[in-house]
Amino acid sequence: MLIGDGGCCDVVVMTTSPGSPDSPHTSGFCINRPAALIAALPAVLGFVPEQSLVLVTIDGGELGCVMRIDLSLALTDGVDHLAEVAAAGATRSAVAVIVDEDGADCPQCHDDHAVLAALVAESLAAHGMELTAAHVVDRVAAGGRWHCSTRSSSSPAATARSTTR
Numbered sequence: 001m002l003i004g005d006g007g008c009c010d011v012v013v014m015t016t017s018p019g020s021p022d023s024p025h026t027s028g029f030c031i032n033r034p035a036a037l038i039a040a041l042p043a044v045l046g047f048v049p050e051q052s053l054v055l056v057t058i059d060g061g062e063l064g065c066v067m068r069i070d071l072s073l074a075l076t077d078g079v080d081h082l083a084e085v086a087a088a089g090a091t092r093s094a095v096a097v098i099v100d101e102d103g104a105d106c107p108q109c110h111d112d113h114a115v116l117a118a119l120v121a122e123s124l125a126a127h128g129m130e131l132t133a134a135h136v137v138d139r140v141a142a143g144g145r146w147h148c149s150t151r152s153s154s155s156p157a158a159t160a161r162s163t164t165r
Contacts, residue, residue, distance in 0.1 A: 034135045034146060038097055041066070041140050048140050052099045053116065055082050057091040058132070064091045071100060075116065079123045087127030096120045096134040098149065104138035105145070117149040 037056065042048045044056075044066045051071045057064030065086060069078045086094055096117060103109030117134035124131050137146040 034133065034148070037095060038135060038137050038140055038144070038146055041097065049097075049099045050101065050139070052097075053078070053082070053120070054097040054099065055086055055094050055120065056097070057086050057089055057094045057129075059089070059091040065089045071098070071116075079116075079119045083120070083123035083127050083129065086124065087129055091129065093130045093132045094120075094124055095132055096149075098134065098136045099138075099140060100136060101138050104136050104147075110136075110149070113149045 041054055044063065045054070045068060049068050052068050053071055054066065054068045056066050067082055067085060069082060098113050098116060100109065100113070103112065113134075113136045117131065120134065121131035134149040135146050136149050137144050
């Protein structure tokens with residue numbers, strides 16, 4: 001069981017493709033909470049993501065494309081490339097999951113995560129897509145802790161782009 005922050009994030013209801021309702025590989029498996037989405041990532045990716053930015057597109061309430069890059073790459077041009085690939089699938093929205101074992105509980109890192117979420121939102125918006133939520137998790141495993149990444153009103157995306165290029 002993943003332990004969350006009490007529901008500060010928007011809930012996005014998603015289902016997966018055909019099969020039995022008890023598995024993330026099957027139709028009827030409802031991902032209606034951030035913890036459920038996070039817990040499903042290893043099954044959808046085929047491995048447990050660590051130190052990663054995972055972008056999940058949502059198409060008509062169903063999981064679309066699921067992409068992952070290293071956090072270090074996400075801070076450079078990786079976010080723009082993810083947004084470009086996500087937009088190629090003709091979906092309108094996405095959810096970001098930042099997996100950061102070392103930084104998930106670090107107060108300074110919360111600002112970094114918010115900047116990264118803002119960069120993802122900005123890159124998606126440039127391709128006509130919306131970032132509906134951004135979650136930060138320390139690990140994708142039982143007992144993992146997640147919280148929502150919040151975006152500042154002072155446009156951290158512009159600041160981040162100027163300092164990473």
